[in-house]
Amino acid sequence: MDPISAALLAALAGGVGGELGRQVWAGLGTLVRKPFQRDEDGGQLPATRPGEAELTRLEEQPDDPMRAQALSTALAMRAAEDSDFRTGLQQWLTQATALVHSGGGETRNEISGGAFHGPVLQGRDFSGASFTTHTQPSPQERAVRSAIDLSYERLDPLHARLFRLLPLNAGPDISTSAATHLAGIDRDEAEKLLQDLARAHLIEPGDTRGRWRLHDLVRLYADETGKIHAGADDREAARRRLYAHYIAMASAASYASLPWVIFQEPFSPPKAGDVRFSSRGQAAAWLDGEHTNLVAAVTAPQAEGRPGLRVALAWIMGPYLGARWHHDDLVTVTETVLAISHDPNRSTVPVARVLAYLGRELEHCEHEKHGLLACAFKAQARALTIFREHHDRTREAWALFNLSRTHHADRQLHRASEALAQAAAIFREVGDQDGVDAACSRRRRLYLSGQV
Known part of the structure; x- marks a missing residue:
């Protein structure tokens, strides 16, 4: 489904539609507070239900467009992961749209300019989605991409540069210390930038304090953008x-x-x-x-x-x-x-x-x-x-010495003995007495064990 208009959410949170509008808004709250269920197993469920915090913040200040956009994006991300929630949200949207179009308010569920924009992003563990696919992107992918677009566009140059560099860390998360070295800045500045990116939901805190991670789709976006700005960064x-x-x-x-x-x-x-x-x-x-x-x-x-x-x-x-x-x-x-x-x-x-x-x-x-x-x-x-x-004769001899040990572990005892003999000969040739002693000691162990 397409993302829900931030304007619609802000209007309903602000009381548009009278008593009916308040009932519709209460219905969204009931839906959001239902237990979160991912469509696929795997990954730890979040401690809070996605969208709940954003809904509460918008209720506190319904005239804040950033909070409305935050809720819109959180709903889109949760709908992409939870099919039951997606079905319920579609039904709620039908009801809310009918209210608006019936004259309950001046809000229209439209996307200005043909593309949805939202400043924040939450969510994880999406499957089968890619920004670089040659197939038509799904509605969920379009919602995610448009949300990241506006989030990224609102970053100042320092935040944007760090965001673009983070995918260079190939692992699942990155420490504040590693990000400090990655960006070539001091630790205090790096920590502030990371915290700001987390508040914008472009990154999220890791499982332990001082670690940060990117959602897979955000990583793809940041990497693509980073390659475009590779020279400047x-x-x-x-x-x-x-x-x-x-x-x-x-x-x-x-x-x-x-x-x-x-x-x-x-x-x-x-x-x-x-x-x-x-x-x-x-x-x-x-x-x-x-x-x-x-x-x-x-x-x-x-x-x-x-x-x-x-x-x-x-x-x-x-x-x-x-x-x-x-x-x-x-x-x-x-x-x-x-x-x-x-x-x-x-x-x-x-x-x-x-x-x-x-x-x-x-x-x-x-x-x-x-x-x-x-x-x-x-x-x-x-x-x-x-x-x-x-x-490189000396290292050749030591490589033969190690190879003999592997032959021994594989019970190829005669090959082990032959490799040791070659190693000892080279050690003598180059005058490496430590190597000669090591090879002879190893060979004696083979003989004493009665294996060769």
Whole structure:
């Protein structure tokens, strides 16, 4: 259904139509206060019924066009999600329109200029809707788009720029701190801008304090608009700042919370930046809170375009994903880096080092979840190939050492022994005594166990 005219809502809230008009308005209140039911399962229901707060605010000040528009948009968004509410609202609109057209007031349920505009937006979890579809948009999509249009047009340049940059964060929500780095402004200013955007219902508070999220349709709108203004917003610089923030924080958090995991591997990620956490618990909490954002920054389609930063973040994330048993994410991250490595411009030693580490992490996690070795083999084999292409003999030897461990985990014992022998030979060739000792120690363990 088309959105309800803000003028109609304001008129009825103000008493147009006399006693009959008040009855019609009371009917809308009864409808809005019914329990909210989404057409599809999934997602947490809001604590308040959508439209209830907007209706109350308009009753308090019916001559405020912004409040009328807010209620109109909230009703449209709820109707898009709740079919029972949509049916009831259509019946109510028929009654209200009949009242207006019968002379109960001067209001007309019209959309001036052929398009509805509303300043605010509320709602979430829509399905099957896209701003970029080639098919005719549904009435619900038109209502959402027109609501966002006017909301966006009312933003000043600072608010509009931050709104356009937010979709660069590929994850489901963003912290105030991350938004601060994304926009390149100070934290107080970022927090104020985010709060203002939330009051305009262009974003909404996340599940925890200091986090913010975009509805899927709003994200599409902001991203489309952001691409148009990419030059003025310095969009790529903003993306780099966001990745630099995530890399520095994830590195510090990993080293603070998982030191026993990181320091023992030859291809372990280096520590990036000088960020410090006050405790191991605080560091672990940061990683847990940003987990989905960090994985999305590496793997999500919209993250494409900065392969170097994505690979660096994947390297930093490896220890955490393994230690916290996020095995599926570890596989997805590894496969993403593998795909990047097949770009001729990205077949480099740094990328191979990341693959070698991720492959080792997958092998190490095999005892916790079976089925990880296939991806581990692919990562380690690709790393070995790249090291050989670049004639990096020392890292080639360490890649063989790791590959031998994966063969061992896969019970390919003779291959494990052969890889160790090759690694030991290269270590001797390059004069790496630590490598020689590690390979020999590993080989003795195979012999002492009677396995080779």
